[in-house]
Amino acid sequence: MQIDETVKRLNAVSQSVGAYEYKNEKKILVTWSTFTVLIVPYEAKTMFDCHFVNPHIKLPADVKAQIGGIIGKFLRTPVKERFPEKKYRLRWIDYKQNIGDPFDSPKTYLGRASDDCGGTYWTTYSIDGAETFTESELEQLKKDNTRLAPAIDAMKEPAEDKDDE
Structure with a gap:
């Protein structure tokens, strides 16, 4: 327990x-x-x-x-x-309209979504809708997609939940 x-x-x-x-x-x-x-x-x-x-x-x-x-x-x-497993988000590339623009877009994160046919696909979310992954889920993703393992490691960012405070 x-x-x-x-x-x-x-x-x-x-x-x-x-x-x-x-x-x-x-x-x-x-x-x-x-x-x-x-x-x-x-x-x-x-x-x-x-x-x-x-x-x-x-x-x-x-x-x-x-x-x-x-x-x-x-x-x-x-x-x-x-101890509960630590949770992570997959940080995606931030979009910048112009170099040096002080109004950059908010942080974006990768997550899964479902389509009408029952399939899933990857999309980006703001921090509010971002999917969180446990360490074991990320390890499974890396096993299933070995070519993406370095990218997953690079995108991994700790998710500090408000519940933990």
């Missing part, structure tokens, strides 16, 4: 349960009624790697069981699979 999915599931347990991702410190904080009760490092492999805080706080048995199940599933996930 990935980190963001773990946080989402923990937040769904109860209105009193909160889970927060601290990316800088590489850990998940689990709270009960605003009090931190558990700290789970991203790299934790067993419950012994987790830090229990505020042991005097009594959680309902069903809440404990649900939190324990979610954290258990997270801990059973190999560490490499916990």
